[in-house]
Amino acid sequence: MYCVQCEQSNKGGCAVKAGSCGKTAEVADMQDVLLRVMQGVSVYADRAARKGGRDAAVDAFTPHAWFTTLTNVNFDADRFAALIAEALAMRDRAKECALKAGADLNGLPEPAAWNPGTTPSELAAAAPFAAIQRFMDRDGPSIVGLRNLILYGLKGTAAYSEHARVLGTEEDAVSAEFHRIAAFLASDPADADALIAEALAVGALNLKVMELLDAANTGRFGHPEVTMVRMSPVKGKALLVSGHDMGDLEAILEQTQGSGINVYTHGELLPANSYPGLKKYPHLAGNYGGAWQDQQKDFAAFPGAIIMTSNCLINPEIKGYADRLFTAGPVGWNGVRHIENHDFRPAIECALSLPGFMEDAPERRIAAGFARNTVMGVADTLLGMIKAGDVKNLFLIGGCDGARPGRNYFHDLAVAAPKDSLLLTLGCGKFRFNQEELGDINGIPRVLDMGQCNDAYSAIQVAIAVAGALGCGINDLPLHYAISWFEQKATAVLLTMLHLGIKRIHLGPTLPQFLTPEVLAVLVEKFDIRPTGDVQEDLSRMLKAA
Known part of the structure; x- marks a missing residue:
């Protein structure tokens, strides 16, 4: 096989019987x-x-x-x-x-x-x-x-x-x-x-x-609201929903009402906990686990049924939970039961047959729900803080996470960013640092979780609005981009950013293999795309450009 479509493909493509993702x-x-x-x-x-x-x-x-x-x-x-x-x-x-x-x-x-x-x-x-x-x-x-x-x-x-x-x-x-x-x-x-x-x-x-x-x-589902999302499980039967499909999550919540099952989100569905139309369900118990690449560990430890609604699925056979995993929509794995027509009864019956959590875990919560409507609702405050110098820089740190070495770069950049900067984040890359205690500026948390990778539109609209209010171009903002690239959704978002003329994007931890040196040279010339490198050197360059 030959595959260079994602960051985890082998160097030169997967010229083997199976890809590192498990694809044959x-x-x-x-x-x-x-x-x-x-x-x-x-x-x-x-x-x-x-x-x-x-x-x-x-x-x-x-x-x-x-x-x-x-x-x-x-x-x-x-x-x-x-x-x-x-x-x-x-x-x-x-x-x-x-x-x-x-x-x-x-x-x-x-x-x-x-x-x-x-x-x-x-x-x-x-x-x-x-x-x-x-x-x-x-x-x-x-x-x-x-x-x-x-x-x-x-x-x-x-x-x-x-x-x-x-x-x-x-x-x-x-x-x-x-x-x-x-x-x-x-x-x-x-x-x-x-x-x-x-x-x-x-x-x-x-x-x-x-x-x-x-x-x-x-x-x-309504506009996301700032919500303190529970990140630790509660006692009771349990069903875990991963992927990106909030329509499926809504159907699952409707079909589990009154069943005694607590429903948890995983990975990219964490932001669903901040939507009014979903958080109204009292048995939406919060989020369990981390980013997609942690799912084998997370799913193996989860004492209930699991539903994967969209990307990103990892081989479920290695850790022995395939018999309580269900796929939906475009997702599939040979031998894993597939849900048709949004009828989640097989998964619900499976959840009821499993023990669930025996007791409440110590409560732990993080803030989510800082989508464009929330951020623009305090736009005057934010602009005032920028003009007064209380906020000197904005960093957009996020994107698709992965398992390869080098992705701690995004955690280290977030921790190293000056205390007078706000960190906008979206996509599962946020799990690298969203539980760090990074403080606030005048009561506004420094880490603003804007949602899924699906919510990149929010970040773009906020950047455009702030530039308009300050009377400058988007590339003149003290806004710096560190994007964790992994797969094709990230490619689409990158092309959108390039279409908008956004420059000086730091992309990593390794560049896509299909970007040959000649193609990369064109993108560097036109858009000043930069591979991620040493955190302190990159940070110094970002701040110097502000």
Whole structure:
């Protein structure tokens, strides 16, 4: 297999039988095939959209299919075989839609007609024609790297789009733009300038998608409120919900009412405890455990049932809890029970059959809920503190966490940041330092948890609003970025930041392998992207630029 899509891939790609995430070569190949077919779906959907045509089923299937190929989401070969068959059917639907709209179907790229088959042997034989390194010799690593930058950015955008879609929020224009960019990619373009332009177009699209997701979350659950979230368990039956899907969490809370089961969040769902529409459930008992890479330890120790609603899943067989783990939505692991149609009764019955926690643990809480509505609600106070010099710097420290060495950089940077600075954080990277006692400034906690990686829109909007109020550009703010990069959602957010012209982003702990030295040189020249290095040296450079 060959995989460079996330930070934990082996150097040079996973040229082995299985990736470090546990993904097999068979599944990796099937994911490549699915994405190549989906590019063909978008070729027809794009041609149809240009003539005003649209197929709602195609638009709904597209983000879900792309989402399943993200890092640590779906490892089930049987599910991918079914998805590929469905994708081929969707391509036929998209073609029919284009024909009905009167679209010109001349000059179509390869994925529009490519037939990989549906049997295991056919798919295995077809896989080399979908591999990301297929044209490496012809086009070189820089062009292939730029294509991967777009591909992985689209993956992240698809995930955010699917999160919004399952909450009932989507827009035709978003689907049309996604299809346009995917159709561009289907032609295997080799013009570097065009590829960079389309990568920034992914960033612009992702900004719109994150806006839709923000509207979906706040429209359904209300704006987050500052909440002291319990981080220690209480006595009773227990069910743990991980991933990102707050719609699934709401359904679980509704279906467990009166059952005697306490529901806990894990990882990226920690911020759900601050939404009024979710915290109203008294049996939402708080958060258990840390970031996604701790789940094998956390899940093994949890005395109840566990539901994984979206990324990030790790091999559940090593620690022996697969029999009480359930997957939902795009997630899958061979042999693990999958929840269909939001009917969580199997997981609830499992939770009731398990002992749960025998006693209350010593109470421990942390503050969450500092999303854009909360922060902008005290905007005058914050701006006054900046103008008075009480707050001299803002640091955005967060992103996707991981297990590789070097990620203590983000903890060390947060601890080393001057006491007159506020630390904005989002994504599971916050678990590196969100339980540190870092104090406050005039009663405002120095660590402001803005939510999931899904909530990057909040941080962006706060930065734009503060710059506007101070009458300066966003790059003139005393705002410094240290982003923990891991997978494709982070790639999409990075492209959004680049689309907005944000510069001097410190990215780490290691740079994506698909960013070749030549591609990185372009990004450094245009946006001054910097790899994370020595904490004190980076901090000194950040403060000097303020």
